[in-house]
Structure formats: C-alpha cells, structure tokens
Amino acid sequence: MTKIGLEIHGYLNTKEKLFCKCKALHGAKIAKPNTSICPICTGQPGAKPMLPNKTAIDNVIKISMILGCKINKKLIWQRKHYDWADLPKGYQNTISGSNSVPIGEKGEFLGIKIRGAHLEEDPAAWNPKTGEIDYNKSGTPLVEIVTDPDFTEPQQVIDWLKQLVITLGYVKAIDNNAGIKADVNISTEGERVEIKNVNSLKNIKAALEYELIRQKKEKPLVKETRMFDETEGKTIKMREKETEKDYRFISDPDLPMIQLSEERIKKIKEIVPETPQEKLKKLIAKNNIDKNSAEVLSKKIEIAQFFEEVAKKIDAKFAVPWITIELLRVLNYNKSSLDSPEVEIKPEHFIELLQLLKQQKITEQQAKKMLNDFFPKSFSPSTKVKGNEKITDEKEIENITEKVLKENKKAVTDYLAGEESALNFLIGQIMKESRGRADIKIIRKIITKKIN
Helix, strand or coil: CCEEEEEEEEEECCCECCCCCCECCCHHHCCCCCCCCCCCCCCCCCCCCCCCCHHHHHHHHHHHHHCCCEECCEECCEEEECCCCCCCCCEEEECCCCCCCCCEEEEEECCEEEEEEEEEECCCEECCCCCCEECCCCCCEEEEEEECCCECCHHHHHHHHHHHHHHHHHHCCECHHHCEEEEEEEECCCCCEEEEEECCHHHHHHHHHHHHHHHHHHCCCCCEEEEEECCCCEEEEEEECCCHHHHCCEECCCCCCEECCHHHHHHHHHHCCCCHHHHHHHHHHHHCCCHHHHHHHHCCHHHHHHHHHHCCCCCHHHHHHHHHHHHHHHHHHCCCCCCCCCCECCHHHHHHHHHHHHCCCCCHHHHHHHHHHCCCECCCCHHHHCCCCCECCHHHHHHHHHHHHHHCHHHHHHHHCCCHHHHHHHHHHHHHHCCCCECHHHHHHHHHHHHC
C-alpha cells in the first residue's frame, strides 16, 4: 500500500530574522551575498541569540489555527545537530524534536491529518561545487508543516498542496513569492524513503511518480534520504535516513521556554479568517454566482473581501466579471496585487464606477479606461465624467459615422467583399473619434444601415 507524507517548509512573513535584527532576505528579496548578516546569524564564537521574533511565532500560530491544530502553550527550543557547511553553529534552532512539542498539532486539512506545525531557522546557502556560503538566509524564520502519511497517489498530493498554498495566503503568514519546498516521504512495500527539498509542484509530482515505479521494482530494505534530479527526472540516493538520535536533540540553554498566554492566543484567533473552502461556499450561497467565478474570487482573500464590499451596493452577477476579469486584468498587467502596499483601489470608487455604467452615463470602454487609471490609487469617477458623458444621441453618432466611413473607404469595400474584421475596424474608429463615448448598440445599428 502506498503511503505518502509531507514536510512542507515556507518562509514566514517577517521583516527581521529569527534571533537577530538583520533583514530577512529571501525569495523576491534577493540581495548580494552576505549583505544582511551579523555575528549571531553567522554563528560567531560567543555570539548569543536575541529573544525570538514575536511576529514569526504569531504567524505560525495563525497557520496552525487555519489548519485546525491545537495550540500548545509551552514551547521549548531545541538544538538539532548536524555537520554541514551551511550551518555555522553546528546545530539548528527548532521547536521540534524528541524533547519538544510543535506550536500547533493534531490538526486536519481537507481530509489529511496535520501532525504538527513548528518554527525553525533556515540554514545558510551553501554551494558544494564552489565551497561558497551565503549567510543572507541564515537565521531566517521558517514554518514546517508535517502531515501524516495519508496520501496515496501523486495527483492527490498536488491538488492538496494547491489548496494549502491558497489557504496560507489567507492568513498572510508566509511569503508566497518565495514559494514552498517539501521533503516528501513515500513507501510502497519496502522501507520509507525521504526525498529532500523538492521545490515545485511539478517536481514533487515527477519525483513521486518516479519513486513509485522504482520502489515497486527495488523494494527498499533500509530507510533512505534521496534528492530529485530535475534534469534526469529521477531520484538519487544521498545517504541512509537519519533518526532523531542522530540529531542529538537537546534543549537550548540560551533560549528560554516560550509560554503563550490565553489572551495572546485569543487575540490571534479573532483575526484568523475562514478558510478559502468556507469562503467559496459562502460566496455561492449568498450571491447566487457560478462556481467558476466564486473559485476565482476565493483564491485571494483580498479579492473575495473586495467583492463582498462591492456586492453590498451592486448586483453581484453584474459586478463579478468586472472583478474577476477587468480588475484582475489591471492588477496582472501591472504585476501587482490588491494587497500590495503601493495599491490603493477603494471599493467605494469601484462601486461608483459600476453605478455610472449601469445608469448608462459612461460606456463600457470608458469604464475600462477609468479602471486602468485606478492603478495604483483610485479616485471618484464622477469627477472625470463631466463633459465626457455617454453619447446616445443618434444624430450625433450618425455624423461621426459618416465622417469615419468617408475617411476609410477601403475598409467599407473590404467589408462589402465579405471581410467581417473590417466592420470591427470601422466601429473601433468611430469609438476613437467619439473618445469612447458613443453607445456601441447605436453605432452597430447606424453603421450597418449606412453601409448596406
């Protein structure tokens, strides 16, 4: 029987490292090597850690809560020993191991049991080919989420991880730009094999599929740690699997036990939102919108909440495409998101824009152009409407149409010869001449009549 379990690592959203004041640089925050370091995060002799980063602890509590975990109040820091060049102290500080309990444990997410979620520090980046070490990552706070071996096939793992990433985005606790990595544990008929540091959903699936075939042929007799070679598409043995005894876990004498108060846990619980799965059901039930649109809205909590605000004043079905298509188009074009610090698009301005459109005071083209101008900071659309109202006067549109037809005789000939695209060109020219203000239905009616 196939059993698959995951150990998922993600960089926590913090400005500073776990035990020092150095900036936490990772993912999109890449800097020159060894520019965000100090004696603490480079493990200099005599350097002592500062008290752990409060934000990092709170973020792991948030993650634990949204995954349905029980929160432990007494947390003991451990030293996890291993001898690699990327670990300057010779051990890693972690809230895990034989003498510790994770921050959150005994949870469940989408049918998969969560064994625990704990906090640890990231080692440095070591290049074994050159021997160079970059300590920028050293000491950066990481969350590790450990599942039970409840998965039975690769696609199930991928589908679950996609939902996990969306869910973690709801609590804003990890840096989504840095992605997640996973240690994948898999066994079929033989001993368990761990595949270390697989860094994408594509590679996780490929590694599992390869390992399933390999294990059925070879039936591993000892526990192994392997790596995934992306180029070759196969796993390669690194070493026999370590046990907890090999890491020689001991309590860290330099770090006091963390005691979480009931008040602190309660305050965090109050700000942890519902899950995306719960949000999806609510959006469909409350607004009577289709599932596909609700799935797009629920992928990011800031988009879902923006829609909920707009739907208080605007018919939900009318508002949906303007958010799932048009608003996301503007954000994607600018390579940004609604929750970015530089973006300030207010729901009240968006509501006002849609009201002007519904009242036929502006055209769809005008609304789209105005929405483009909402980035990065929105404004009251009414201030831009005066003198730019929608043209519905047929005589005025007829005059514009006649002018365009005279100036584009070849396009008229092409259309009469059967080229449908020529008609769209002419309509576009009329919209351009009217600065996007002419009513599209009236244009079609008049231009068809004039050409025929």
